[in-house]
Amino acid sequence: MPTTTTQGVTVSVTTNYLPDYSSPGQEHFVFAYKIEIRNNSEFTVKLLRRHWHIHDATGAVREVEGEGVVGRQPVLEPGEAHQYVSGCNLKSGLGKMRGTYLMERLANGQQFQVEIPEFTLMVPFRMN
Template identity: 85%
Template structure:
């Protein structure tokens, strides 16, 4: 599990390779990632946007930006957490992702950026 904390908001990531949805012979590798966002600050915060950088082993870099996460803009009170699962496809069996969330502190409307820790996407047979 990869974890980082920014301004009291902790983001943890775990990943899984999905062989049933992948086709290595066609350079199609599918991964799922589970995100846990915990508000350890003293303020209520809202997740506004996400910005991802997705890298594969061929040197291809994609950027994905958008509102919220999987159609939601969760509001987290102090001590609360939000989890979600999403996915990514690559043309190689090895890659990585990293990014940021744009958050808002609801008490004063102040926006701030929360880092998403870099994590590796790798098919299990690549580890041998």
Template identity: 80%
Template structure:
């Protein structure tokens, strides 16, 4: 589990390898990641956009950017949290992801960037 806090917004990530959706013989490894976004600040915030960097151990880097997360732009009151699950695939069984969320403080419309902590994606047998 990886966690980071930026301007009162805490982001926690947990990951899982999905062997039932993977085909190692065809260089296709699928991972799920669960994100928990918690507003520990004093203002209501809204998640506007996400920006991801996905690094595969084979040297390929992908960049993903867009509105919201899994089709939503959640609004978080102080003390609220939002969880979602998403996934990615790699050609190797080893990689990492990191990124940011673009958030808006609703009281004054000020936008700010929240860091998503870097986390690894690794097939369990590669750890031995």
């Protein structure tokens, strides 16, 4: 499970291929990813924005940026965690994602970037 920690905020990722939503013959591969964001710092933090880089083995690169995650801007007290599930589609059965969250320390309004570790999206039959 890819994991990184930035300024006391730990981000972990797990992924799943979703064959029931995919159509490999039509170059449509759907993946779900589960993110856990854990606040190991001594400050209360709020997730403001996300910024993703999505790389497809076809050579295509997409950027996705916006407020919060799945419609929320979670506030995490020290020791708290927030989990969410989202998805991504690729034209090939192989790709990767990486990104950042823009966080804010609520006590003083200081904003900082938290790294999202790079993770691979791969259909199981490509592993052989």
